[in-house]
Amino acid sequence: MTHANPHLAYRADIDGLRAIAVLAVVLFHAFPAWLPGGFVGVDVFFVISGYLISSIIFKALAGGDFSFADFYLRRVRRIFPALLLVILASLALGWNVLLPFEYRELGKHAAAGLGFVANLVYWREAGYFDTAAELKPLLHLWSLGVEEQFYILWPAVAVVAWRLKQRFWMAVALLAGVSFAVGLVLTVQAPVAGYFLLPARAWELLAGALLALRVQRRGPLFPRGGRLADVAAGLGFTLCLAAIVVIDKTRAFPGWWALLPVSGAVLMIAAGERAWLNRVLLANRVMVAIGLISFPLYLWHWPLLAFVRIVLGEGAGAFTLAGAVVAALIAATLTYRLLEIPLRRRGGWQPVAGLVLTSLLVVGVATNIVVRGGLDFRLKDAQAERDARALDWTDALRGETDCEPALPAGTTGKCLQADPARQATALIIGDSHANHYYWGLSESLRKQGVILMQLQGAGCPPLKGASILKDGSLNGCRQVIDAAIDYALRTPGIETVFLGGRWVYHASGRELKDAADQVSSEMLVLPERPESKDWGRAEVFEHALDDTLRTLTAAGKRVVFLHGVPELDFHARECIAWHPNRFISRTPRPSCATARALAEARMAEVRPLLGHVLARFPQVAQFDPVPLMCDAAACYGKRDGLLLYRDDDHLSLEGSYWLARRMEAQLPALLGRAGRGGDVGEVARGL
Incomplete structure (x- = not known):
């Protein structure tokens, strides 16, 4: 140049x-x-x-x-x-x-x-x-x-x-x-x-x-x-x-x-x-x-x-x-x-x-x-200032070093722990979606006497033995997730394991913004299962999820499956109103929401597959955020004056706390502390 x-x-x-x-x-x-x-x-x-x-x-x-x-x-x-x-x-x-x-x-x-x-x-x-x-x-x-x-x-x-x-x-x-x-x-x-x-x-x-x-x-x-x-x-x-x-x-x-x-x-x-x-x-x-x-x-x-x-x-x-x-x-x-x-x-x-x-x-x-x-x-407007903060997700929110002394040497996942001075009794495993759940969930669980630890890897589905293949190379997801699962299995104090991920993407290879025929070049693979090379993405996902749930439940762990939050068809920044001067105006969208029908169509790409696998494990509790974040017309990016998202698919910090406060009534069932009458999965989903 x-x-x-x-x-x-x-x-x-x-x-x-x-x-x-x-x-x-x-x-x-x-x-x-x-x-x-x-x-x-x-x-x-x-x-x-x-x-x-x-x-x-x-x-x-x-x-x-x-x-x-x-x-x-x-x-x-x-x-x-x-x-x-x-x-x-x-x-x-x-x-x-x-x-x-x-x-x-x-x-x-x-x-x-x-x-x-x-x-x-x-x-x-x-x-x-x-x-x-x-x-x-x-x-x-x-x-x-x-x-x-x-x-x-x-x-x-x-x-x-x-x-x-x-x-x-x-x-x-x-x-x-x-x-x-x-x-x-x-x-x-x-x-x-x-x-x-x-x-x-x-x-x-x-x-x-x-x-x-x-x-x-x-x-x-x-x-x-x-x-x-x-x-x-x-x-x-x-x-x-x-x-x-x-x-x-x-x-x-x-x-x-x-x-x-x-x-x-x-x-x-x-x-x-x-x-x-x-x-x-x-x-x-x-x-x-x-x-x-x-x-x-x-x-x-x-x-x-x-x-x-x-x-x-x-x-x-x-x-x-x-x-x-x-x-x-x-x-x-x-x-x-x-x-x-x-x-x-x-x-x-x-x-x-x-x-x-x-x-x-x-x-x-x-x-x-x-x-x-x-x-x-x-930013002279207090609401704009608060909304702007919601878009920021610092490295410290992804992982810290306080909980690393409790982990085996070589553990590569990003670690967080609600109280590093105490033994963690619950573990959340997954990708950045597990991370956005962690903050609100850890605070609500603390009220139940549960100390939550996070082990996550960016873009890593919480699936045992699975990795991402792109351009002929495997990433490090298998090492991160398998180490987290092994830690849960070898630590008697870990009673409950939460699994959080962007399930719809991991199973379909598509984002909401993608065309119907567009699929990511990244492949979900099981490197230790040679027969899986002939499977499609959904089949790999099904086998890996089944293996993950079977391994954890067989070890006597309480497993909670966290369904993904509804995805937006726009970036959350478009919901912020700011008028810095008389010449320029960042005018927000008329509605900070995605049509419920669109959100349902997106989730329908993976819900039948998830339901098919989870039906084999009735002891696995499930939490579905959709009833809390959507009504019959739409799924909302902003509620109660709070910007719930930081982009199109991740919760903001305030969004994490907002959702966790509303799921507190379901926590006893999720933790297996509620009465035994009725199906645990249905109670936890709040359906």
Whole structure:
């Protein structure tokens, strides 16, 4: 995402290639259904950057006048002006439209972006394609982090390797090969790391560097153009187009798939400016104009799209998103002409010093936003402030270390205990849905003299022997859940075991927002049962649940099956009303509720299967939150002035306590302390 350098002969076709890359990314972000593989434009950018910047380095090394100081001064001049402007604008917009926890996150991402470690932060937070990604205005800075981390290391590596003379290309090729291999492994074993981290991406920049080395040492591959150049350009363009069309977010990317856009970009650059396609299409005046503003356009487009989606929610239609794209084009053009060009033309060290100082000040401002919790004083309305807090779920709410001394060494689940000083007498096992039950349930159980412990793993169904297979790799769910079950079995003091999970997703592989024929690429598997490889997802789920209940009940444990809360067909943030100023208003949905019929249809995807398994274990108590959270018309995201959810399927902390207070009447039956008359399961469900 760099610009042509005056030290190199200008190639208009490379600016045209930039235009293709940035337009692919922008259209994908604005209208993902139109261009499902548009995100590969970033990979094309990496190749272009590797080629141009390495060409500059190699030319300077060949001339004996390479200077680290000069190299990094140029990087500051080219990167910081537009980056600072976009971050400052995002912080200003965020002040006016973001809720405190959102603004706190923006402050963190702004500081990370200016420190060129945004990719590391997003790697720790989530996957690129998570729903929440659309609501992170600076998410796109991850690619800038990868690029600048590369350029912190690459000049020094190039200077050392240059001394190898003819073997230099072998050293670069070896580095690229190692990086590619790392990318293949991480794409399977740790997909988020494979997407965000430099070791898995460096080969894309090194592919451009290898081409630059070839050109520097032996000249262009096709100095006079001709048929071979035309074939190379045409093949490269076809590969890039195929990547945009064929690759989508379900693919294991980057991995092998990244060869398509990377090879395509290398071929198009190698074809040279005399190739017919490069000369006619890429060097077209319109394409070149877009290419010249590609960097500021990349920086501007995502924050504008994100803020539109944050403010308007479901009201962000195609026309509005197209308007955001047009605004990004205008902002990018003005940034290029009024900021980038003037600063490039100014000599001396003063502009660079000013840019660095300004960036340090902005980092300080962003850090202040983080430290002060997103500046909640901006919310003048008490209800909005309370609702905004409901959306925040800190790491401390997921797990602590207080209860770890009571656990066997190597236990990996996130642990919580109502009173770490006392022996736990009940255990809740499961995923993040078990976690949202824990807080209210632990408080209500304490009144019954029961101390609750939690052992959970994010995304892990509480099913014995089950794991999640994605892109050929098993996650650690089996270890987390099996260890929790083993702990319950080996601990006499644990009398009751609660099982909580997002059952409808685990059994169906679908979210409420998914189309009827869309199923997650993640597979529920039983690694220790070879015969299960021929089973469908529902059959695997049934066997695993049966085995879990049979194991626990056979050991004399009281088992309570916690049905999932109704899912919403919107994000809970859309229920918050906030009017920060007379120009902007975050107007809530007319109704913070999902139609009961829709909720029932969603639950119907799994209820028959659950009923079939649970009927085999009449001693297992069941709790169903639906009668408490729904009426005949709807299931509510907000009740009694409280926002019960923090997103579309997780309870907020207040929601957890609200639900637990209403289930207290059922706790004696759930714990087996009620009278023996009647079916325990029916009593516990409150039906």
